Amino acid sequence: MQDWQPAHDGEVLWPHLDRTADGAANWMQSMLPASEATIDVLISNETRPRVFREGDGLVGVLRGINFNPGDEPEDMIVMQVWAEKTRVVTLRRRRLQTPRDVLARLQETGTGPKTAGDLAIALTRELVSKINSAIADMNDRIDELEADAADARPEDLLGEIGGIRRTCLAFKRYLSPQYEALAQLQRDPLDWMSVSNRNTIRETLDRLSRCLEDLDVPKERALVLQDDLNNRAATEMNRTMFVFSIIAAIFLPLGFVTRLLGIDVGGMPGVNSAGAFWITVLILAVIVGIEFMLFKPMKWL
Structure with missing residues (x-):
């Protein structure tokens, strides 16, 4: 893979690396036309989402939903991305569902991204899609909690409601800078990105904006339900x-x-x-x- 070169126009290499593995940093230093500072960004534990250009390459630090067993969704996983015209390198420390889903779609149906721009944008769009699904799941769970609130003891529900509020705050913490990062990419796309890629960035940015707006709904609903349960508990105590x-x-x-x-x-x-x-x-x-x-x-x- 170190000596790989596209044999035909349109071929793209996609290594997906564990950035904590031995040799990952050395491989990137020898293979990527990136500065030492950029390599540090790609292998560091930096958590704040950001996107910037370096030469003809695109560097992205993005956050995705944590679906790993035993972990909490709000403990969002970092995915670093290096993208250029013929190569996209993705890096992670913990397992992330998004790259596996994109790869599975390519393997099972043969449909999906065909260029480096398509792949970089498909990964970003999949991240946002899973965030949107997680927000919808929170709303569904609040519906269930509201239906159970009349018969359940307040103390049985308050812990889970508090967890939903913490999840909303964690999502807000990371999605706001992620929105700014994608907005920067929309304003200054790379030359090898197609018109379709730029349109998809705009749609993904709009979808992420709606996610940020929709985050206020479960947060406010959880707050109202929490207040109702606290008031009911106080009334029963009185x-x-x-x-x-x-x-x-x-x-x-x-x-x-x-x-x-x-x-x-x-x-x-x-x-x-x-x-x-x-x-x-x-x-x-x-x-x-x-x-x-x-x-x-x-x-x-």
Whole structure:
């Protein structure tokens, strides 16, 4: 692959590399007409999306959805891209679904990108498409949470709602600079990019803009649902505390009377009377009746 040259016009080489692998940096330094600073960008852990030109090459640092098992979608994966007229090099540290999907489409159907420009734009468009699908999935999940909110306990849903809000914030963090990067590419495309490539960049940019706008929908819906659940939890807590307060208010005078009668000092009335107990019970019942007569007009009961 190091000595590869196109045998015919239109042939494109696409290496997809693990940038942490041994020899990846040396291969790029020997094969790519790029400066040392650009090579550092391609193999670094830089996370902020950006796109810039170097000579006749295009350098891109893009973010894609993390679909790896056990990982969170908001932990977006970096994909670095070097593209020139006859070669596109993609680099990643963790597995990314987008290049595999583009390759599978080429292998299974024989349709897909035919030039370096087509491939670079197809990868970008696939990244944006998966982001759009992830946003739609979040909206669907919020629909389910809203349907379950009436019967579920608030604490069972608040954790997942908080996760959705964090995902929205993470998407916003990376998609805004990614939009600016693609906008820069639209303003200053390379000469080897076709008119179709430039039109696709415009459509992808428009789709990414809609993704940024659509991100506000699940974020606001999650916030409203979270507020509703918090209010419901607070209402239930207040109701419980109110019931406990009423119980305490009822038993406070009863406890005072029984403790007063329970002191072990001389002169306590009824100590030697067989009917003193029932008289005390009657007095307590009268106290409870008076309390009910007082609490009812105050709407405590």
